[in-house]
Every structure is written in structure tokens, then in C-alpha cells.
Amino acid sequence: MTLHQFIERPSVFAAEGAAAKTVYAVTPADLEAAGADGKGPDAAALAWAKAAGFAAEAGSLLLVPGEDGAVKSALFGLGGNPAEQPFAAGRLSKLLPAGDWKVETTALTGEQVALGFALGAYTFPRYRSDKQKGVRLLPSESTDRADLERKAAAVTLVRDLVNTPTNDMGPADLEQAFRALGEHYGATVTSIVGDELLAQNFPLIHAVGRASTTAPRLLEMRWSPKGKAAAKSITLVGKGVCFDTGGLDIKTSTGMALMKKDMGGAANVMGLALMIMDANLGLDLRVLVPAVENSIAGDAFRPGDIYKSRKGITVQIDNTDAEGRLVLADALAYADETPSDLMIDMATLTGAARVALGAELAPYFTDDEALSASSARPRHRRATRCGACRSGWVMTRISARVRQTSPMPRAVAWRAHHRSPLPQAFRHRNEELGAFRHLCLGAGGKAACAGRRRCLRHSRALWRHPRYGRQSVTAAKRNGNALSYNVLLTRQGDCRGQDPSRACGHLT
Ligand SMILES: [Zn+2]
Numbered sequence: 049m050t051l052h053q054f055i056e057r058p059s060v061f062a063a064e065g066a067a068a069k070t071v072y073a074v075t076p077a078d079l080e081a082a083g084a085d086g087k088g089p090d091a092a093a094l095a096w097a098k099a100a101g102f103a104a105e106a107g108s109l110l111l112v113p114g115e116d117g118a119v120k121s122a123l124f125g126l127g128g129n130p131a132e133q134p135f136a137a138g139r140l141s142k143l144l145p146a147g148d149w150k151v152e153t154t155a156l157t158g159e160q161v162a163l164g165f166a167l168g169a170y171t172f173p174r175y176r177s178d179k180q181k182g183v184r185l186l187p188s189e190s191t192d193r194a195d196l197e198r199k200a201a202a203v204t205l206v207r208d209l210v211n212t213p214t215n216d217m218g219p220a221d222l223e224q225a226f227r228a229l230g231e232h233y234g235a236t237v238t239s240i241v242g243d244e245l246l247a248q249n250f251p252l253i254h255a256v257g258r259a260s261t262t263a264p265r266l267l268e269m270r271w272s273p274k275g276k277a278a279a280k281s282i283t284l285v286g287k288g289v290c291f292d293t294g295g296l297d298i299k300t301s302t303g304m305a306l307m308k309k310d311m312g313g314a315a316n317v318m319g320l321a322l323m324i325m326d327a328n329l330g331l332d333l334r335v336l337v338p339a340v341e342n343s344i345a346g347d348a349f350r351p352g353d354i355y356k357s358r359k360g361i362t363v364q365i366d367n368t369d370a371e372g373r374l375v376l377a378d379a380l381a382y383a384d385e386t387p388s389d390l391m392i393d394m395a396t397l398t399g400a401a402r403v404a405l406g407a408e409l410a411p412y413f414t415d416d417e418a419l420s421a422s423s424a425r426p427r428h429r430r431a432t433r434c435g436a437c438r439s440g441w442v443m444t445r446i447s448a449r450v451r452q453t454s455p456m457p458r459a460v461a462w463r464a465h466h467r468s469p470l471p472q473a474f475r476h477r478n479e480e481l482g483a484f485r486h487l488c489l490g491a492g493g494k495a496a497c498a499g500r501r502r503c504l505r506h507s508r509a510l511w512r513h514p515r516y517g518r519q520s521v522t523a524a525k526r527n528g529n530a531l532s533y534n535v536l537l538t539r540q541g542d543c544r545g546q547d548p549s550r551a552c553g554h555l556t
Contacts, residue, residue, distance in 0.1 A: 057204065060141065060169040061162070061193070062148035062184040071122040071140060073153035073161070075130055076104045079123075088152065089123060097123055106133060109143040119145060130155040137161045137185075138168025146182040158188030159196065166200035172211045198326045202319035205229070209315035214291040214308045218262045219339040222288055222311060226267045226337060229318055233325035235271035235333075250338075250382070251355050252363065252374040257340025259295070259348035264340040266379060271325055271333040281332040281388040284321060285379050287372045287395035288314035288339035295342050295368030296350055310372070313395035314339065320392075336383050338375035342368070358382060372397045390419075 062068055072089045074082070079097065082088040089097070093112045102110040106127025114120030122144060126136055137151060137160070151161045165185045187193055209217065209225060217225075223239055230237035242263035245254040250266055257264020267288070272278055289310035293299060299307070314337040321335045349355075353365045355374075359381040363374065372395055383391055 057171075057173075058182075059197070060166050060184060060200070061197070062150075062186040064186075064193075066148045066184075066186055068148040068150040068186040069119065069121055071124050071144065071149050071151045073124045073126050073137065073151050073156065074104045075126045075155055076128055078126075078154065079104045089121065093121060093123065106130075106136065107139050109140075111145070122149075124151070126153070126155050134160045135164030135167060137164035140165055140185070141169035141181075141183045144181075144183045148184045148186055150186040150188070158191040161185075162187040162191050162196050163199060166196065167203060170204060170207055172208065174208075174212065174216075195327070198323050201326070202322045205322055206312075206315040206319035209318065210309050210312050212308070214341070217308065217311070218290050219257065219260070219265055219288070219341055220262050222290055222314060222337070222339045223265060223267055226269065226314075226318065226335075226339075229322060230269040230271070230335075233271060233322075234274070235269045235325065238268050239265050240268075241265040249358050250378045252357050252378045253338045253340060255349040255353070255355050256289075256295075256342055256371045256374050259345035260341035260343040262290075262341055264338070264375075266382070267335075267337040267339055269321065269333070269335040271321070273328050273330050273332075275328075276330055278332040279330045280390070281334070282324070283334045283336065283383045283386075283388040283391040284317035285336045285376065285383050285391065285393040286314035286317035287311065287376055287393075287397065288337040289372060289375065289396075290339060290341045292342045292369070292371065293344055295371060296344060296348055297368045298344065299369060310342075310396050311339070313393070313397075316394045317392070332388075334383070334386070334388065336379050338379045340371075340375055342371045 072082075072093070074088070078088065079094075079102075083091060083094055089112070096112050097110055100110055102108065102123055102125070104123070104125035104127070106125055108125035110123040111119050112121045112123060124137075124140060124143075127133065130136065134156060137156065140149070140151070151165075153161065156164075162185060169183070187196060209222070212221075227237045229235075240248050240250065242265070243254075245251075245264060245266065253264050253266055287310070290308070292307040292310040293304060298304075317335055317337065321333060324331055324333050349365060349368060351365055351368060355363050355365070357363055357374075358378040361377075363377070365374075376393060376395060376397075380391075380393060
């Protein structure tokens with residue numbers, strides 16, 4: 049592939065046939081067994097590892113010198129359970145000295161190593177000089193290099209778009225990037241800008257974006273495969289709120305700090321579009337991005353305002369910070385006017401979803417159970433959805449139920465939904481989630497009430513947390529079927545210096 053202007057970087061992969069030094073990526077068990085079959089690190093390297101106390105702990109690196117004192121090879125630790133960290137090779141780009149390297153391992157696939165390495169090598173040099181050391185990886189011969197480069201390029205594009213601050217990535221800049229991507233692959237790109245949105249019946253996109261000095265717009269890309277007929281059609285829609293102040297329902301400074309990322313949905317559909325077009329998949333592709341800035345000015349939309357959407361439904365604005373669903377409502381109604389085999393919408397739509405499920409689990413809604421089952425199959429054993437009941441709906445139900453901070457509500461929600469302990473995959477994947485498997489709300493019962501009259505309203509539970517030590521749930525409260533709780537994480541036991549933090553939640 050030829051990279052387009054937004055992601056031009058030196059390749060993180062070494063030229064084919066390059067002379068590369070070897071990194072042996074090993075588990076403690078590999079290290080134990082090494083040397084027996086003549087494969088892997090040689091006897092001198094193993095002796096060096098032993099002398100240096102290298103135990104193959106996850107993420108550890110040991111450079112191995114040759115007789116002349118120069119670096120000859122390296123050992124990289126994968127820890128005891130490498131399947132839990134499929135992209136562990138991402139650290140290598142930061143740890144290894146400059147030069148060309150290849151990875152020898154039996155614990156990870158060639159693609160996991162190469163993709164992990166490429167993702168870990170990402171830098172964002174737009175505003176300061178690139179400190180990349182010039183470490184390159186020679187992917188193993190079993191990998192599809194074009195596919196690796198395509199995936200790395202798509203992720204780089206998405207990260208660049210999200211990382212670029214709004215003064216350089218407003219609605220007009222996002223349109224420029226969108227056009228550059230489309231033109232690079234010979235797609236047709238159009239846009240509807242400013243008051244033209246009203247003329248063409250996109251009232252909600254206009255209402256949300258009209259207070260910004262950069263006009264709101266709807267971007268559209270259409271692409272067909274080259275040299276073959278399309279078997280299916282796909283429409284991608286991405287939320288492109290380039291900055292979200294919250295509007296007149298203004299966010300707090302901490303809530304607003306990272307709101308340049310509110311176009312992450314648009315960035316992600318652009319990354320997906322890049323992969324589809326670069327691989328020349330047999331799909332008729334359509335991409336829609338409502339690009340706006342949710343600003344505050346005299347003409348900002350207000351709480352209480354009532355608008356008629358493109359679909360003809362009247363919408364009363366309750367909170368101007370719920371702008372994502374408004375711009376998407378018009379974009380999705382428009383997308384639906386031309387039927388396609390599959391429509392995917394991506395959005396940073398509500399913080400509540402992330403609050404409930406954390407960064408690792410992506411909640412989604414679909415009315416297609418078969419699609420849900422096929423698209424959410426966990427890859428690399430890194431569960432990205434409810435692994436036990438195999439339904440995307442579970443996650444959405446949980447996110448609607450649980451609000452508040454900390455990973456704890458996720459664990460509680462899990463238990464509430466499945467009425468069972470956390471599954472194995474969760475226990476070991478996330479230290480904090482794992483800790484909460486012993487949590488039992490209300491376990492303290494009467495004794496913990498310390499004389500209060502109604503113990504259900506003041507129950508207390510204790511459990512051990514690997515980082516914070518003994519913890520207590522205070523002020524658990526039952527309101528009908530709902531249970532609210534308040535947790536204080538205190539510095540006790542094996543505290544590694546983290547600040548005490550509070551978490552509270554509400555569970556129905
Ligand atoms: Zn908002």
C-alpha cells in the first residue's frame with residue numbers, strides 16, 4: 049500500500065531479507081526447557097540469562113552480548129500466561145536498541161508479534177520531533193505483510209486523527225482528512241456544509257454545530273471495488289463531534305479536557321474504510337460522518353428547544369451535552385434511505401457505557417443476534433464481550449444498569465447478571481476485576497451495622513484487594529429492588545502508592 053499524507057511515517061518493518069538480530073520471546077517454561085532441542089537461545093545466552101537473573105517476567109528484556117561485547121541477541125519475557133497479552137511485543141520498539149530485529153517465539157503467532165510491535169511503535173510526531181529510535185522488525189515469513197501494514201496504517205490514522213487537537217482537527221480539518229483518504233483510494237467524496245444542511249433537511253446536525261465558527265457539515269464517501277463486482281454493500285457512520293464543550297449544559301473542566309476525542313467514531317470508521325479500500329474488498333462502501341463542534345455562543349441550541357429531525361420525529365432537547373445522538377439521528381436516517389446489507393455506526397456516544405464496562409469491553413447494540421455472535425467472538429482470548437452468555441445485549445443491559453466509576457461496577461454487574469463468579473478470562477486479565485470476585489455486598493450483615501436499626505440499609509462487606517489491601521463497602525443501601533453502594537479504597541496492606549479512591553454505584 050502507499051500511505052497517504054496523514055500517516056506518512058518510516059515503516060516499522062525491516063526490508064524483506066534484511067540481516068536481523070534475534071529476540072527470543074520466552075515464557076519461564078520456555079526458558080527452563082531451552083537448549084534441550086537445539087532450538088532457541090544458545091548455551092552462552094542461557095548462561096548469561098541465568099547469571100543476570102532473567103526469569104522471563106512479562107515485559108522484561110535482557111540484551112545478550114557476543115564475544116566482542118556487541119549486542120548479539122536478546123531475550124524478552126512473556127510471563128507465565130502469554131495468551132493474556134497477545135500484543136506484548138509492543139514493548140520491544142521502546143526497549144530494543146536501534147536496528148533490525150526478528151522475533152523467535154512459540155508462544156505467540158507471527159501476526160500477534162508483528163501487529164503488537166507495530167502498534168507499540170506508534171508515535172505522534174506532529175508537534176515535537178520524533179524520538180523514535182529506529183528499531184525495525186522483520187515479520188516472520190508466515191505473516192501477510194500487506195495485511196499487517198494495512199492494519200497498522202489504519203490504527204495509525206485513527207490515533208493521529210484522535211490525537212490531533214481541535215485547533216487542527218475541527219470540522220473543516222476533519223473534512224480535509226476525510227477527502228484525502230477518499231481521494232487516495234479513488235472514492236467519491238461530497239459534503240453538505242452550514243445552512244445547506246437546513247435546505248437539505250439535516251436540522252439536528254445543523255442545530256448542534258451552528259454555534260461554532262467552523263460550520264457543521266455532513267461528509268459522505270462512496271467507493272466501489274476495483275476490477276470486480278461488489279457482493280455486498282456496507283454503510284459506516286461515525287460520530288464526528290470535533291470538540292464537545294457540552295454546549296450550554298457545559299462540562300466541567302475535567303470532563304471537557306479530552307473532548308477533542310469526541311470524533312473517535314468518525315476516526316474509527318475512516319480507519320475501517322481505509323482497510324476495506326486498501327484490501328479492495330468486494331463491497332460497495334459508503335461512509336457518513338456528521339462533523340460538528342458543540343460550542344457555546346448566542347445561537348447555540350438550548351435545553352427545552354424542540355426540533356423536527358430528518359425522519360420527522362420531534363426531539364426535545366433535555367441536555368445539550370447529549371449531542372451525539374442528535375447528529376447521528378439525522379445521519380442514520382439519511383443512511384437508511386439507501387438500504388445496505390450492513391450498517392455500522394461507531395460513536396463515543398455515552399460515557400456511561402465506558403464507566404460501566406471500562407476500557408476493555410466495547411458495548412454495542414444490535415438487533416441482529418447472528419451478527420452479534422460472529423462479530424464479537426473474542427480474538428486472542430482477550431474477551432471483548434460477555435464470554436459466558438455470548439450476547440452483545442448483555443453488555444448494553446449492564447451499561448444501562450450500572451453507573452459510576454471504578455472497575456468495580458463491572459464486576460458487580462457481571463455477578464448480578466449471571467449470578468455467578470467472574471469467568472476465568474476476566475479473573476486473570478484484570479487485576480482489579482479479579483479482586484472483586486470475592487466481593488459480597490451485604491456480607492457484614494447485622495454485625496457490621498453496629499447498632500443501626502435497619503441492617504439492610506447499612507450493610508458492610510469486606511474483601512481483599514491486591515493493590516489496596518482490605519477494603520470495605522460502606523453505606524450500601526437498598527431502595528426497593530435497587531442497591532446503591534459506596535466503596536472506599538484505602539491505603540492498607542499491599543498498597544503500591546496509589547491514592548485512595550472512592551467508587552460508588554447503583555445497581556438495580
Ligand atoms: Zn456531549
